[in-house]
Every structure is written in structure tokens, then in C-alpha cells.
Amino acid sequence: MKKPLVAALSSLALAGLGATPATAAAHTTAPHTAKAVKATVDFAGTVSLSNCSGSVIRFPGSADTDPALVLTNGHCLETGFPDPGEVITGQSSSRTFGLLNSAGTKVATLRANQVVYSTMTDTDVTIYRTTTTYAAIRNSYGISPLTVQDTHPVAGTAIKVVSGYWKRIYSCNIDGFVYRLKEGDWTWKDSVRYTSACDTIGGTSGSPVIDTATGKVVAVNNTGNEDGQRCTVNNPCEVDANGTVTVRQGINYAEETYNIPACFTTGNKLNLSAAGCTLPKP
Numbered sequence: 001m002k003k004p005l006v007a008a009l010s011s012l013a014l015a016g017l018g019a020t021p022a023t024a025a026a027h028t029t030a031p032h033t034a035k036a037v038k039a040t041v042d043f044a045g046t047v048s049l050s051n052c053s054g055s056v057i058r059f060p061g062s063a064d065t066d067p068a069l070v071l072t073n074g075h076c077l078e079t080g081f082p083d084p085g086e087v088i089t090g091q092s093s094s095r096t097f098g099l100l101n102s103a104g105t106k107v108a109t110l111r112a113n114q115v116v117y118s119t120m121t122d123t124d125v126t127i128y129r130t131t132t133t134y135a136a137i138r139n140s141y142g143i144s145p146l147t148v149q150d151t152h153p154v155a156g157t158a159i160k161v162v163s164g165y166w167k168r169i170y171s172c173n174i175d176g177f178v179y180r181l182k183e184g185d186w187t188w189k190d191s192v193r194y195t196s197a198c199d200t201i202g203g204t205s206g207s208p209v210i211d212t213a214t215g216k217v218v219a220v221n222n223t224g225n226e227d228g229q230r231c232t233v234n235n236p237c238e239v240d241a242n243g244t245v246t247v248r249q250g251i252n253y254a255e256e257t258y259n260i261p262a263c264f265t266t267g268n269k270l271n272l273s274a275a276g277c278t279l280p281k282p
Contacts, residue, residue: 001073001183001234001236002201002203002205002224038212039211039212039214040102042102042162043104044100044102044143045145045146046100046164046207046208047070047097047098047099047164048098048106049095049097049098049165049206051076051165051203051205052073053162053163053165053166053205053206053207054071054097054207054208055071055164055206055207055208056069056099056110056130056143056145057148057208057217058146058268059147059150060147060148061264061266063266063267064133065134066133066134067129067132068110068132068134069127069130070112070127070128071125071126071148071206071217071257072126072220073124073205074120074124074125075222076205077115077126082121083120084185084186085121086121087280087281088118088119088282089115089116089118090116092114092115093112093114094113096111097110097112098110099143100167104167107143110130110131110132110137111130111131112128113129113130113131114129115127115128116128116270117263119280120186120188121187121280122187122188122189123188123255123279123280125255125257146217148216148257148258148260149216149218151258152258153192153211153218153258155175155177156174158171158172158212159171159209159211160210162210165204166203168204170198172195172197174194174195174218177190177191177193178190178191178193178238178239179241181223181237181239181253182236182239183223183234183236183237184233190256192209192254192255193252194251194254196251199252200221200224200252205221207220207221208221209221218257219254219255220254221252221253222253222254225247225248225251230245231245259278263278
């Protein structure tokens with residue numbers, strides 16, 4: 001996991017670079033489309049946390065009047081890492097986020113009032129509800145949220161990993177998908193593997209992974225293999241469907257987000273029983 005910097009001295013601090021390449025899942029060929037104008041990918045809509053990165057997100061069905069949501073990693077949760085199998089919903093929070101403009105300048109402080117959803121099981125996500133709306137943020141600061149894509153990402157896609165903590169943007173491609181990514185006691189499913197150019201570091205945890213063609217969020221940055229160790233904390237390993245383990249030092253990973261929108265209904269309300277929702281349940 002990518003280490004949250006405030007927890008850097010903890011024995012469980014997340015920090016990560018790489019792991020191994022497992023057999024890629026089904027989505028392996030990038031579509032051949034005519035050259036289109038690429039979306040502008042900058043810092044607008046990203047946030048800095050005390051120890052991680054994140055972004056203000058909306059779903060395809062979200063309304064401007066809905067409470068704004070912030071996406072980061074499960075391992076960035078202020079109360080500590082969720083245990084394997086643990087799913088947290090509706091937990092009170094007063095966490096703050098530094099809202100960045102396109103240049104990476106902090107223009108406002110957003111505040112959470114709830115941890116809507118957090119887990120490190122199958123995926124590595126925390127979603128906060130803030131005390132303001134998308135419309136209020138746009139009216140006050142001219143900043144729109146990032147939209148979460150609701151379809152599976154595609155191998156070969158050009159992406160940018162945008163870190164609000166470091167105010168740094170990494171550019172690479174989706175190298176493939178990992179059947180199971182195992183790190184310490186945690187296991188994640190169908191993870192995104194980057195090509196080597198995205199050499200993300202501690203503090204980039206929770207950064208949105210953005211498709212440069214659409215400007216949409218396709219994953220959330222979370223880990224990598226630092227030392228070449230096998231399946232240990234800060235040294236995730238890839239496990240394929242046959243149980244074969246591969247380790248690749250220096251390669252980094254993210255967790256897909258396409259399955260999140262189906263779990264949110266009118267008013268950005270979480271509904272883990274909604275049709276099509278596959279997120280782990282408490």
C-alpha cells in the first residue's frame with residue numbers, strides 16, 4: 001500500500017511501488033478509435049489529506065445539489081486500516097480536505113461529516129460525504145468534481161495519477177489487470193497494474209487515476225512493491241487464477257472504481273442492496 005505519510009513511522013505504514021504482473025483479465029485490448037481531443041487533466045477537483053491524496057467525485061447519476069463526495073483509499077481512513085473483511089458505513093467524521101484548483105493551489109478547505117463507505121477488502125476505498133454540495137463548490141471556486149466512469153477500464157489506456165498531497169501528476173498506461181493482489185493480510189480483486197512510468201511514492205495513496213481521453217476516474221491509486229519481497233506489507237504480490245504468485249519490484253497498482261456508482265442512488269446515498277452493486281457489504 002502507498003504509505004500515508006503521517007503514519008510513515010508505523011510498522012504498517014503504506015508505501016508502495018510495484019508488485020508482480022499476473023495474467024491480465026479479459027479487458028486487454030484498447031479500442032482503436034480516431035484521434036480525439038484529449039481531456040485536460042490537471043489538479044482541479046483533487047484534494048490533499050493530512051497523509052494521503054484524494055478527489056472530489058460524482059457519479060453519472062449525481063445532481064449538482066447533492067452533497068459532494070471525496071474519494072481516497074481505505075488505508076487512508078483516519079481511524080486506521082479496516083481489518084480484512086471489515087466494511088465501515090455511516091461513521092461520523094470531521095476530516096478536512098484541501099481543495100485544489102487547476103494549478104495545484106489550495107483554494108478552500110472542505111470538511112466531511114461522514115465516512116459513507118470504507119473497506120480494504122476486495123478493494124481499497126474510502127468515500128467521505130462533505131458538508132457542501134457540488135453546486136456550492138462550483139459557484140464559490142469554479143471547480144467541478146471528477147466523474148467516476150461506470151464501465152471497466154481497458155488495458156493500454158493512457159492515464160494520469162494526480163496526487164493532491166504532492167501536487168504531482170504521473171503519466172503512464174494501464175499495463176493490465178491482476179486477478180488477485182495480495183499484501184499482508186489484505187487481498188484485492190481485479191487490480192490495475194501500471195506501466196513503469198507511474199513510479200508513485202508514499203503520499204500518493206488515494207490519488208484519482210484518470211483516463212486522459214475522457215477525463216474520468218477509472219481507479220484509485222493504492223500500492224506497489226518496494227523491496228521485491230513476496231506478499232508482505234509494502235510488497236504486494238500478484239496471484240493468478242491458478243494460484244501462481246509473481247512479484248515485480250518497482251511496479252505500482254490501483255483499485256478499480258467502475259463498480260462504485262451502482263451502489264449509490266438519488267442524493268448520493270449509499271445503497272449496498274441496489275441492483276448491480278457488488279461492493280463488499282458489512
